[in-house]
Amino acid sequence: MTSVQVLDSVIRDNAHNRSFDARRCYSVYIGKCFEFGITETMDAKDVYEYYRLRKEAEKNDETIT
Secondary structure, three states, rough: OOOHHHHHHHHHHOOOOOOOOHHHHHHHHHHHHHHOOOOOOHOOOHHHHHHHHHHHHHHHHHHHH
């Protein structure tokens, strides 16, 4: 498993949690990488941007259907 896969799973697992935001995402991502012994390849800025892009894509998908 890569660190990006960890991040994707963190975002997916918290998709319906309204209090989950980019900062919490980064915190959980770091914890999961540590738990699985995976080196983090993204810093906070990268995770915040990735999270924002994923949320925008999800929102666009919802409005299209």
